[in-house]
Each structure stands twice: as structure tokens, then as C-alpha cells.
Amino acid sequence: MVTLSMVLVFLLVLSRSESELDTKISSPGDATEWGDPDRSLPGSCQPASSCQKCILSHPSCAWCKQLNFTASGEAEARRCARREELLARGCPPEDLEEPRGWQEVLEDEPLSQGVRGEGATQLAPQRVRVTLRPGEPQQLRVRFLRAEGYPVDLYYLMDLSYSMKDDLEFVRQLGHALLVRLQEVTHSVRIGFGSFVDKTVLPFVSTVPSKLRHPCPTRLEHCQPPFSFHHVLSLTGDAKAFEREVGRQNVSGNLDSPEGGFDAILQAALCQKQIGWRNVSRLLVFTSDDTFHTAGDGKLGGIFMPSDGHCHLDSNGLYSRSPEFDYPSVGQVAQVLSAANIQPIFAVTSTTLPVYQELSKLIPKSAVGELSENSSNVVQLIMDAYNSLSSTVTLEHSQLPSGVHISYESQCGGPEKTDGEAGNRGQCNYVRINQTVNFLVTLQATHCLQEPHYLKLRALGFSEELTVELHTLCDCNCSDSQQQAPHCSDGQGHLQCGVCRDCAECGAFGTGPLAANCSVACAHANVTLALAPTLDDGWCKERTLDNQLFFFLVEDKAGGRVVLRVRPHEKRADHTQAIVLGCVGGIVAVGLGLVLAYRLSVEIYDRREYSRFEKERQHLNWKQDSNPLYKSAITTTINPHFHGTESPLG
Structure with missing residues (x-):
């Protein structure tokens, strides 16, 4: 059976390979992909019936548009081959159609430091138009200059569960010291404050009315009701306002160990207007002494609806719909932070440090630091994390359209050089102030785009972007295009790239290059089918796209209209079934x-x-009872001790 199956498959492929030559080459809107776009591969370019299909079939293909390049009876698909092959076959270089992709820089402001960090240009160029021929890569050079004193917005997000009581006392005097240290590296800095506990439903928080009013262990200490996330102070440059608002805060309490920090991070990133984020370097300092709830944990409290990814702060700055939505997932938190261009700094205690270190690996451009028991080292921790983040330049892209691939090569100006793969980011570490680094971004399309796509490239943590306007090159730009060309059966066809596009084929059979707009393109011609006429030298001979011969006759040109008599072509019988x-x-x-x-x-x-x-x-010759082969089964045995004498008693 295996042998029989192999024979059948071979015969099917053999019988259909010739007729499917043209159908394997897709139209401009079809997805045409290549396993290996290497133009040096021998035999990688296959014949195609038109210049358009030729350049889409493989990036190594070229088209010869010379008139009468193909011999009589030879398929026009032979015009499609590698450049070297066409030149060897006598095609003049000026008649070769081999379109190549290109790029055009539309905006390229020079890199500059600006004035005290304001107005700096760190990313160049700013706008580029790239035209891709499918299968052919285009490489774009992107430059980045790290400017001194780049503005910073810092939002301090604090865990106010009861275990953070000692830390709150220190954070109340944090504002001035933090602003002073940040002003050492930038002249424009603002800070804000928010806090979180957990969802106010069982089993995360006690819903006993008295516990909802005062969740702390003893009545003697100040304690506020539990909440999910509270935005307290929008970003400001007033250190006293920071200390005043934080001084009014009190700890709260919940039941379980993990906290609702992910809810707070998501709302702080999504509610940009309420937080007051500027288009500068954005830092979110997250302090906690415990782990976090994540997607799925909400089911413990009867919450099944996934987080919707929208801002839900009420007029008091509280996350009002916390009991309705589940905690966000790690992936959702990472995506929202990246979209908002926010760099998180996780300042956590030693017991939870390993957990947040693993979390940081999943969130691009994040940092982790060990918080002391009373948060006394938080300012130095923030400064260390800021220096680490600002010296790391990570170039990433927005969502790619289907069929476009991207890869990065980082040139960091030293021994460090990272070759990225498709889908990765470009990254340089330990970039000094005033240092310029380069990224080589390679773009490649596997099929045609229906419309231009705008791709965004940006350095994480910085506001500037490079806009890449992507186009695809999916047709030939032949200069010999001519309607009713004399070369095409005495004016009865359209010449394009050396090949006639006849009205006879589309009018009689509804096929061919003009099939889509035959009524408009061939309005000057009346096409009729002739039933098996006698052919003579006056009949024109052409081939259809599926390589079948047909004949037509220019019968009349009176009145400015042409009458074409077309002889129906005899379709080649499909012998596949008979052979099988x-x-x-x-x-x-x-x-x-x-x-x-x-x-x-x-x-x-x-x-x-x-x-x-x-x-x-x-x-x-013997009887059955004297068969020599037969011996009796009876055996006679004589007792040697028996003498046969008479008994003495007798």
C-alpha cells in the first residue's frame, strides 16, 4: 500500500506540474513567502507569466522587456530569470526590469543636548519612508545620543498595609531629599504619590463592618479603611506638597500576605491625565514588603471578569471598580508599562527580593533594589536604579504588520556588540552622557501591503520616536506601456513590459491580464467566437496565461471599432484521472x-x-493383512523361573 500511495502521488504531481506553473505565482494581493531570500541561491528564480508576478516570485528575479525576446512558440514566462541569465541570453541591460527597494529620509534633525536637558534631540532620524521589495531586506541606521539633564517624572507608589507602618514614618520626610538628589542629575523633576492595599472583598480583606472601618490590630493607633489603590498627589515639583500629603496618610490592613500592587501599577500607568505624566522620562517607584496578587486570584473573592485595561479613578482618586475586575496578569502589566513608556523601580525587602527579580526579567527596562527594614535607603536605591536605567538604551518597535519582519544589530561604540534576531530589541548598556550609539535595523517584507503602514521606533524611557513609513514594491514600472500598440497584432492589444495584453483573450474567455477591466480597456473592440474556422496566415496566434494557444482574426476596422473573431482554443484534456x-x-x-x-x-x-x-x-502386490510395514503390537514374555513341572501337591 505504501508503494501504491507513492506511485499515485508521483503521478499526480507529474501530470499537473506543467499546468500549474503560472498558478503557483500569486497575484500582488496574495501572500507570497520565501524560505530563504538569499539572492545567490542557484535556481531560486522560476519563470513567471508577467513582470509583476516575476518580481514577486523571488527577490533575485528580473524581467526582460525587449520586444521579441522570446522565440516563436516560446512562453513569455521565459522573460523572468536571474539578471545574469537574461544578460547571457542577449537581453540588453536597458531592457531589464529589476526594481529594488529604497529608503528616503523625510526628517533628520541633528542630535543635540538642548538647553539644560530641555529640547534635546536624542534620536535621529525622526521620519523615514522605506519601500520594500518582497523578499529583499532594507537596512536602516538609527542614532541615539544620551543627553545630560533629561527631565524626569517620578511617581512613588507605596504599600500601606499594616506591615509597612515603620516605612511610612520615613517616607513622610522623603520629598525634599528625593528632589535634591534628582536635581543633581536633571534640572526638571517632578514627584507624585499613590498608595495601595488590596481588594476590599473576602478573603483579601475582612468585610466585618468594624474591621472595614478600622482594620489595624489595636484601636490605639491611627488606621484608615482598606482600599485597592488611592492616587494621592499628582506629579509636582513642590517637595513640601509631597511631604504634606504623605504626612496625612495612615496605614491600613488586610488579611492575606500578597497585596494588590498590580491593580495600583495598572491604574497609575493608565490614568495618565490624573497622574499628570509629562512626555519625559517616567519612573514609577514601587515599594512593598510582600508579594502580589495576579490574574486568577480574584476568583477566590468571586471576581471572574478580567481587567479591562482602562482607567477607573473616581473624583477622590480611588480605584472605584476594583471589586468588579480581577487582578491584571504579569503580561498585561508589562504591556501597559511599555505602552506608557514607564520604567518601574521595585524597592522591596530582602524576603521578597527574588520574586521581584524574576518579575523584572519579564518587564522591559525595569530595576529591582533591596529596601531596608524602615526604607531609610530608599533615596540611594532610587538614584542607583535611575542611573542604571538611564544608561541603558533599548530600541524597540510598535506592532508590525503581517508579513513584515524586523531585526536589530547594536553598535555600542566599544567591545560590546549585540546581534539581534527577528522580533528582538536593540540594546546598549552603560551608555555615558554625550555618547552616541547606533542601531542597524533590518526590515524585510514577505508579501505586499495593501496600504502604507506607519511603524514606530523608540528608545524605552525616552519620549522621542522615529516614524517609519512602510511601503511595498509589488509591480514593475515599465516605460513601454502602450494602449493599442502596433506591435500587438496590428494594434489589437496593449503592450506592457514587452508583452502584449490582448483584448481577444479577455473578451472571448474572460481571462488574461485585462480580465478585471475588459469592458473599459477593450471598449474599442467587438469580440466574437468563430466556430472552428479554417486557419490561414491572416490569423494571429497568442498564448493564454495558462500557456494554451488560441487564434484570432482582425476582421473589420470600420467606424473606429475593431471586430475580432476568436477561435475557441481546445483545452488540453486532463489525463490525470485516466492515468491514475x-x-x-x-x-x-x-x-x-x-x-x-x-x-x-x-x-x-x-x-x-x-x-x-x-x-x-x-x-x-500384497494384501492389506500382510503388509510388510505392519507389525503386530503383541509381545510374548517367558518367565525364566517357570520350569513347567507338576505341582508336588498333585
Whole structure:
């Protein structure tokens, strides 16, 4: 059966390979992909029936538009081949159509430091138009200059569960010290404050009314009701306002160990207007002494609806719909932070440090630091994390359209050089102030884009972007295009790239390059089918896209209109079914023949053996009871001690 299947598949492929030559080459809107776009691959370019299909078939393909380049009866698809092959076959270089992709810089402001960090240009160029020929890569050079004193917005997000009581006392005096340290590296800095506990439903928070009013262990200390996230102070440069608002805060309490920090991070990133984020470097300092709830944990409290990814702060700055939505997932938090261009700094205690270090690996451009028991080292921790983040330049892209691939090569100006793969980011570490680094971004399309796509490239943590306007090159720009060209059957066809596009084919059969707009393109021609006419030298001969011959005659040109008589072409019979059935029948017949021959030979042998047996039986010369082969089964035994004497008693 395996052999039979292989034979059938081979015959199917063999019988259909010729007729499917053109259909394998897709139209401009089809997805045409390549396993290996290497133009040096021998035999990688295959014949195609038009210049458009030719350049889409493989990036190594070129098209010869020279008139009469193909011999009589030779398919026009032979015009499509590698450049070297076409030149060797006599195609003049000026008649070669080999479109190549290109790029055009639309905006390229020079890199500059600006004034005290304001107005700096760190990313160049700013706008580029890239035209891609499918399968052919285009490389774009992107430059980045790290400017001194780049503005910073810092939002301090604090865990106010009861275990953070000692830390709150220190954070109340944090504002001034933090602003002073940040002003050492930038002249424009603002800070804001928010806090979180957990969702106010069981089993995360006690819903006993008295516990909702005062969740702390003793009545003697100040304690506020539990909440999910509270935005307290929008970003400001007033250190006293920071200290004043934080000084009014009190700890709260919840039941379980993990906190609702992910809810707070998501709302702080999504509610940009309420937080007051500027288009500068954005830092979110997250302090906690415990782990976090994530997507799925909400089911414990009867919450099944996933986080919707929208801002839900009420007029008091509280996350009002926390009991309705589940905690966000790690992936959602990472995506929202990246979209908002926010760099998180996780300042956590030593017991939870390993957990947040693993979390940081999943969030691009994030940092983790160990918080002391009372948060006394938080300012130095923030400064260390800021220096680490600002010295790391990570170039990433927005969502790619289907069929476009991207890869990065980082040139960091030193021994460090990172070759990225498709889908990765470009990254340089330890970039100094005033240092310029380069990224080589390679773009490649595998099929045509229906419309231009705008791709955004940006350095994480910085506000500037490079806009790449992506186009695809999916057609030839032949200069010989001519309507009713004399070369095409005495004016009865349209010339394009050296090939006639005839009205006869689309008018008679509804096929060919003009099929889509035949009524408009061939409005000057009346096409009629002629029933098996006698052919003579006046009949024109052409080939359809599926390589079948047809004939037409220019009959009349009166009144400015042309009458074309077309002889219906005889479609080649599809012998696939006959071949397959014939092979199956042949194999079955041979199998039956072998089975019959075997059975016949066995029958003959058995008959011969039986005949010999009967013959030998008839020649027996002894009786059945004296068969020499037969011996009696009786055995006589004599007792040697028996003498046969008379008994003495007698």
C-alpha cells in the first residue's frame, strides 16, 4: 500500500506540474513567502507569466522587456530569470526590469543636548519612508545620543498595609531629599504619590463592618479603611506638597500576605491625565514588603471578569471598580508599562527580593533594589536604579504588520556588540552622557501591503520616536506601456513590459491580464467566437496565461471599432484521472494475475501429487493383512523361573 500511495502521488504531481506553473505565482494581493531570500541561491528564480508576478516570485528575479525576446512558440514566462541569465541570453541591460527597494529620509534633525536637558534631540532620524521589495531586506541606521539633564517624572507608589507602618514614618520626610538628589542629575523633576492595599472583598480583606472601618490590630493607633489603590498627589515639583500629603496618610490592613500592587501599577500607568505624566522620562517607584496578587486570584473573592485595561479613578482618586475586575496578569502589566513608556523601580525587602527579580526579567527596562527594614535607603536605591536605567538604551518597535519582519544589530561604540534576531530589541548598556550609539535595523517584507503602514521606533524611557513609513514594491514600472500598440497584432492589444495584453483573450474567455477591466480597456473592440474556422496566415496566434494557444482574426476596422473573431482554443484534456485509474487498474490486474498464477501452480502441484499417490496405490502386490510395514503390537514374555513341572501337591 505504501508503494501504491507513492506511485499515485508521483503521478499526480507529474501530470499537473506543467499546468500549474503560472498558478503557483500569486497575484500582488496574495501572500507570497520565501524560505530563504538569499539572492545567490542557484535556481531560486522560476519563470513567471508577467513582470509583476516575476518580481514577486523571488527577490533575485528580473524581467526582460525587449520586444521579441522570446522565440516563436516560446512562453513569455521565459522573460523572468536571474539578471545574469537574461544578460547571457542577449537581453540588453536597458531592457531589464529589476526594481529594488529604497529608503528616503523625510526628517533628520541633528542630535543635540538642548538647553539644560530641555529640547534635546536624542534620536535621529525622526521620519523615514522605506519601500520594500518582497523578499529583499532594507537596512536602516538609527542614532541615539544620551543627553545630560533629561527631565524626569517620578511617581512613588507605596504599600500601606499594616506591615509597612515603620516605612511610612520615613517616607513622610522623603520629598525634599528625593528632589535634591534628582536635581543633581536633571534640572526638571517632578514627584507624585499613590498608595495601595488590596481588594476590599473576602478573603483579601475582612468585610466585618468594624474591621472595614478600622482594620489595624489595636484601636490605639491611627488606621484608615482598606482600599485597592488611592492616587494621592499628582506629579509636582513642590517637595513640601509631597511631604504634606504623605504626612496625612495612615496605614491600613488586610488579611492575606500578597497585596494588590498590580491593580495600583495598572491604574497609575493608565490614568495618565490624573497622574499628570509629562512626555519625559517616567519612573514609577514601587515599594512593598510582600508579594502580589495576579490574574486568577480574584476568583477566590468571586471576581471572574478580567481587567479591562482602562482607567477607573473616581473624583477622590480611588480605584472605584476594583471589586468588579480581577487582578491584571504579569503580561498585561508589562504591556501597559511599555505602552506608557514607564520604567518601574521595585524597592522591596530582602524576603521578597527574588520574586521581584524574576518579575523584572519579564518587564522591559525595569530595576529591582533591596529596601531596608524602615526604607531609610530608599533615596540611594532610587538614584542607583535611575542611573542604571538611564544608561541603558533599548530600541524597540510598535506592532508590525503581517508579513513584515524586523531585526536589530547594536553598535555600542566599544567591545560590546549585540546581534539581534527577528522580533528582538536593540540594546546598549552603560551608555555615558554625550555618547552616541547606533542601531542597524533590518526590515524585510514577505508579501505586499495593501496600504502604507506607519511603524514606530523608540528608545524605552525616552519620549522621542522615529516614524517609519512602510511601503511595498509589488509591480514593475515599465516605460513601454502602450494602449493599442502596433506591435500587438496590428494594434489589437496593449503592450506592457514587452508583452502584449490582448483584448481577444479577455473578451472571448474572460481571462488574461485585462480580465478585471475588459469592458473599459477593450471598449474599442467587438469580440466574437468563430466556430472552428479554417486557419490561414491572416490569423494571429497568442498564448493564454495558462500557456494554451488560441487564434484570432482582425476582421473589420470600420467606424473606429475593431471586430475580432476568436477561435475557441481546445483545452488540453486532463489525463490525470485516466492515468491514475489506469495505474490503479494495472497494479490490481498484476496483483490478481500473480495471485491466480500462484493458486494455479499450487493446484497443479497438488493434482500431480495426488495422481502419483493413486498410481502407487494401484500397484500394491500384497494384501492389506500382510503388509510388510505392519507389525503386530503383541509381545510374548517367558518367565525364566517357570520350569513347567507338576505341582508336588498333585
